[in-house]
Amino acid sequence: MIGFNTFMTTGLAAPRRSTALGYALLAPSLFGVVTFLLLPILVVVWLSLHRWNLLGPIEYVGGANWRSVLTDSSFGNSLLVTLTFVAIVVPVQTVLGLAVASLLARNLPGSGLFRTIYVLPWISVPLAIAVLWRWILAPTDGAVSTVLGHRIEWLTNPGMALPVVSAVVIWSNVGYVALFFLAGILAIPEEIHSAARTDGATSWQRFRRITLPMLRPTMFFVLVTGVISAAQVFDTVYALTGGGPQDRTDLVAHRIYAEAFGAAAIGRASVMAVVLFVILVGITLVQHLYFRRRVSYDLT
Amino acid sequence: MTSRRTPPAALVYLGLALGAVITLAPFAFGLLTSFTTAHQFATGAPLTWPRPPTLSNYTGLAGAGFSRALAVTALMTAVSLLGQLSSSILAAYAFARLRFPGRDKVFWVYLATLMVPGSVTVVPLYLMMAQLGLRNTFWALVLPFVFGSPYAIFLLRQHFRAIPDDLINAAYLDGANTLDVIVHVVVPSSRAVIVTLMLITVVSEWHHFLWPLIITSGTKWQVLTVATAALQSRYNAQWTLVMAAVGVAVVPLLALFLVFQRHIVRSIVVTGLK
Numbered sequence: 001m002i003g004f005n006t007f008m009t010t011g012l013a014a015p016r017r018s019t020a021l022g023y024a025l026l027a028p029s030l031f032g033v034v035t036f037l038l039l040p041i042l043v044v045v046w047l048s049l050h051r052w053n054l055l056g057p058i059e060y061v062g063g064a065n066w067r068s069v070l071t072d073s074s075f076g077n078s079l080l081v082t083l084t085f086v087a088i089v090v091p092v093q094t095v096l097g098l099a100v101a102s103l104l105a106r107n108l109p110g111s112g113l114f115r116t117i118y119v120l121p122w123i124s125v126p127l128a129i130a131v132l133w134r135w136i137l138a139p140t141d142g143a144v145s146t147v148l149g150h151r152i153e154w155l156t157n158p159g160m161a162l163p164v165v166s167a168v169v170i171w172s173n174v175g176y177v178a179l180f181f182l183a184g185i186l187a188i189p190e191e192i193h194s195a196a197r198t199d200g201a202t203s204w205q206r207f208r209r210i211t212l213p214m215l216r217p218t219m220f221f222v223l224v225t226g227v228i229s230a231a232q233v234f235d236t237v238y239a240l241t242g243g244g245p246q247d248r249t250d251l252v253a254h255r256i257y258a259e260a261f262g263a264a265a266i267g268r269a270s271v272m273a274v275v276l277f278v279i280l281v282g283i284t285l286v287q288h289l290y291f292r293r294r295v296s297y298d299l300t
Numbered sequence: 301m302t303s304r305r306t307p308p309a310a311l312v313y314l315g316l317a318l319g320a321v322i323t324l325a326p327f328a329f330g331l332l333t334s335f336t337t338a339h340q341f342a343t344g345a346p347l348t349w350p351r352p353p354t355l356s357n358y359t360g361l362a363g364a365g366f367s368r369a370l371a372v373t374a375l376m377t378a379v380s381l382l383g384q385l386s387s388s389i390l391a392a393y394a395f396a397r398l399r400f401p402g403r404d405k406v407f408w409v410y411l412a413t414l415m416v417p418g419s420v421t422v423v424p425l426y427l428m429m430a431q432l433g434l435r436n437t438f439w440a441l442v443l444p445f446v447f448g449s450p451y452a453i454f455l456l457r458q459h460f461r462a463i464p465d466d467l468i469n470a471a472y473l474d475g476a477n478t479l480d481v482i483v484h485v486v487v488p489s490s491r492a493v494i495v496t497l498m499l500i501t502v503v504s505e506w507h508h509f510l511w512p513l514i515i516t517s518g519t520k521w522q523v524l525t526v527a528t529a530a531l532q533s534r535y536n537a538q539w540t541l542v543m544a545a546v547g548v549a550v551v552p553l554l555a556l557f558l559v560f561q562r563h564i565v566r567s568i569v570v571t572g573l574k
Binding site: 018019021022023025026028029030031032033035036037038039040041043044047052054099100103104106108110111114116117118119120121123124125126127128129131132133134135136138141142143146147171175203228232234235238239253256257260261266269270273274276277280281284285 | 306307309312313315316319320322323324326327329330333341342345346347383386387388390391393394395398399400401403406409410413415416417418419420421422423424425426427428430443444445446447448450453478503506507509510514524525528529532537539542543545546549550553554557558561
């Protein structure tokens with residue numbers, strides 16, 4: 001859990017005073033932050049008003065890219081696909097992560113080994129994981145078809161592709177999500193649980209009335225970071241479906257890529273990037289406001 | 301759910317084991333296939349035990365340029381790691397232990413950049429690299445990541461602030477300059493968090509795909525992820541070879557994870573990795 005509250009405190013004990021030294025130490029990172037994080041934001045807004053095909057000259061076109069993207073069904077489709085994807089991935093990985101964490105929190109012998117196993121998909125390279133699943137789900141000689149004994153078009157059936165891509169992402173994330181819940185559950189003082197037990201609360205009641213409310217800050221963190229990262233998934237769709245079939249898995253990060261480097265329409269891609277940026281910053285700001293108001297409770 | 305007791309241990313183990321099977325089976329299937337000959341895979345059923353296990357897929361990868369891709373990936377990771385860590389340590393020291401005008405404002409700017417999503421910056425970064433003539437160079441691969449990360453700086457700053465003043469003042473009294481103090485006092489007393497950061501950086505560098513995909517072309521500066529994707533689209537049906545590529549991309553990272561897993565698990569919880 002990131003201590004957002006500590007972001008707010010800036011007073012320091014007896015630091016040394018030195019302007020030149022301070023900025024000298026900041027120089028490399030300041031250069032990096034300005035050049036590779038702040039400047040690109042300006043450049044992408046500027047590019048959204050221009051036409052560029054990656055090779056030729058860059059020409060100013062005013063709002064033409066914005067009109068073309070915002071009236072174009074492909075971007076609307078991508079936003080809808082992304083929304084659906086997020087709406088599948090985030091709730092499912094959160095519930096499963098919480099379930100896994102509850103099992104691990106029993107702290108039975110061997111729990112550490114299981115915890116390690118569950119994180120393996122997350123540590124693994126997302127692109128390679130997607131390629132692995134592409135084989136596993138391959139209709140003729142894939143692992144699942146072999147086990148089941150008949151072919152299923154997991155990734156080329158328009159109705160199935162997005163849920164299947166979501167499932168692969170969920171498979172990768174559950175162990176990671178569980179780590180946060182595990183840390184949250186282990187931080188709940190045991191006395192609260194034993195007091196409730198004494199009062200005759202069942203394990204389900206204790207979960208509903210103690211664990212879940214106490215996990216609220218963790219839950220919020222997991223949901224918000226889950227939404228932000230799911231809204232940017234690229235590698236998995238690139239290797240699993242390439243956005244198909246019929247653009248049913250054309251997540252917005254993939255659409256930006258296809259627009260920029262497939263169709264060589266940098267201006268249009270930049271419009272989409274600006275829209276995605278505004279959406280993601282909006283979500284992050286909501287998170288910050290929430291954390292400001294709801295100071296995490298400390299029982300010690 | 302009328303029981304007052306918690307679910308019995310056997311049930312918990314059943315759940316844990318089920319999760320482990322679902323997690324490990326895809327890896328096991330992939331690994332098995334990577335040691336199977338293309339002939340056996342095509343003629344026998346997939347998922348049969350390799351008879352005999354073969355390394356031919358892995359040696360085949362060497363012919364497909366994977367040795368170079370592995371070297372490029374390792375170099376990219378090492379250079380980014382060194383640059384990012386040293387820049388972040390210097391900045392974190394300035395934020396944590398020095399007082400100078402504008403310090404807190406600059407720190408807020410750093411924090412604000414945590415909100416900048418990578419999927420938004422690739423298009424403008426591509427233009428910037430193209431203008432500098434850096435497309436398809438090693439520098440293009442590492443430049444955006446080598447100058448420190450706001451996340452690392454935030455995390456290090458917390459730890460540097462906790463170092464006792466006496467420790468640092470004593471070093472200054474002994475005639476040390478700031479760089480000496482950082483190298484000989486600050487870094488050694490924050491060893492745990494620095495190891496943690498190193499691991500996070502290695503994992504996220506090794507994962508890189510979109511940026512190398514667009515900024516490099518051909519095999520010269522191809523990294524493992526891009527090489528794996530290219531191999532998969534070129535040899536779509538040669539799954540034994542493709543699974544070996546997946547193995548090469550994944551196994552070094554998993555080995556690192558298994559060695560340092562306590563550190564990494566802790567670091568994920570502390571920082572939210574990426």
